[in-house]
Amino acid sequence: MRGGWTRRCVKTLAILSRKGGTGKTTLAVHLAVAAWQSGLGVLVADCDRQASATEWRKARQSGGPVVFGAKSAALFATQQASQRAGRDLMIIDTSPSASEDLADAVRCADFCLMVLRPSFLDVKAVRDTAELVGRLGKAGAFVINQAPPRRAGKEMACVGDTVAQLTPLGRPILSTGLRSRIAYQQAIAEGKAVQESAPTSAAAQEIGQLWKVIQDQLWTPARIKSRR
Numbered sequence: 001m002r003g004g005w006t007r008r009c010v011k012t013l014a015i016l017s018r019k020g021g022t023g024k025t026t027l028a029v030h031l032a033v034a035a036w037q038s039g040l041g042v043l044v045a046d047c048d049r050q051a052s053a054t055e056w057r058k059a060r061q062s063g064g065p066v067v068f069g070a071k072s073a074a075l076f077a078t079q080q081a082s083q084r085a086g087r088d089l090m091i092i093d094t095s096p097s098a099s100e101d102l103a104d105a106v107r108c109a110d111f112c113l114m115v116l117r118p119s120f121l122d123v124k125a126v127r128d129t130a131e132l133v134g135r136l137g138k139a140g141a142f143v144i145n146q147a148p149p150r151r152a153g154k155e156m157a158c159v160g161d162t163v164a165q166l167t168p169l170g171r172p173i174l175s176t177g178l179r180s181r182i183a184y185q186q187a188i189a190e191g192k193a194v195q196e197s198a199p200t201s202a203a204a205q206e207i208g209q210l211w212k213v214i215q216d217q218l219w220t221p222a223r224i225k226s227r228r
Contacts, residue, residue: 010083011218014092014109016102016133016140019125022115023145025052026184028093032065033193034211041087045070045078047105048095059191065091072101075108089218106133111217112140114171118147118162130169139217142166143210144177176209 013031017024028044036042042065046053057067066087070078075092082090092105106112112133116122126142133140144163148156166173178184183203187194194203 010079010087010090012079012090012092012109012111013214013218014094014105014112015115016094016105016112016129017115017126018096018102018129019116019122020096022096022117022122023178023184024048024096024115025050025056025093026188027113027115027143027145027178028091029053029056029065029067029188030184030193030195030207031211031214032089032091033195034207035089035091035215036065037195038211038215040089041085042066043068043078043082043085043087043090045075045090045092047072047075047101048093050095053093056188056191059189061191072104075104079108102129103132103136106136106138109138109140111214112138113214114140114142115145116142116162118144118156118158120161120165123162123165126166127169130171133171141172141174141217142169143174146180147177149179174210174213176206176213178206178210179203 015024015028025048032042032044044053044065044067046067046069051069053067054069068078079090092108094105095101114126114129116126144159147159163173181203183194183198183201187197190197193207194201195207198204
């Protein structure tokens with residue numbers, strides 16, 4: 001037993017975005033730390049050509065998730081090696097790409113998290129990703145990242161517009177998204193996650209809530225709560 005679950009096989013979460021700048025790596029390493037803190041053995045397969053997750057791990061001063069630079073074509077082998085090593089979770093940090101690389105990650109995944117900012121261009125870029133996830137028969141959902149803060153308790157128009165554009169794509173839109181907060185980048189620069197650098201912050205609460213949703217999807221047949 002680890003983290004309250006009986007281990008049967010390594011679970012795989014693919015973090016997907018065809019567009020750069022969506023905060024995909026920030027999300028990947030924060031979820032990895034959340035999983036590690038819950039007692040799971042975690043590997044981040046860094047497939048991004050910029051190797052940002054690898055650089056984050058180099059800056060880290062303490063224990064935590066393993067980060068391994070991987071080629072997309074070798075993801076199945078990496079998954080099997082993680083299984084043999086007794087790990088519970090592999091998170092794939094994909095490269096922004098419209099190539100076969102993304103398909104390799106989707107094929108390996110138990111769940112696909114499609115990341116986008118609340119903007120027209122991000123929605124346009126994520127459409128093909130959603131189609132790929134569906135064509136390969138994989139479970140997945142959208143998560144809105146870097147959303148502006150609410151004003152007077154109301155979402156900014158760009159968030160509502162993004163939800164409206166995503167809804168016809170037929171995939172859940174997670175009700176827990178991430179706001180644009182400097183705390184995320186400050187933590188990354190220190191080789192940490194916000195749960196470690198600012199554990200009582202709103203950013204840490206967001207990550208905790210999002211991890212709970214992802215955890216339920218990977219280990220239990222829970223129904224995703226959507227923004228729709």
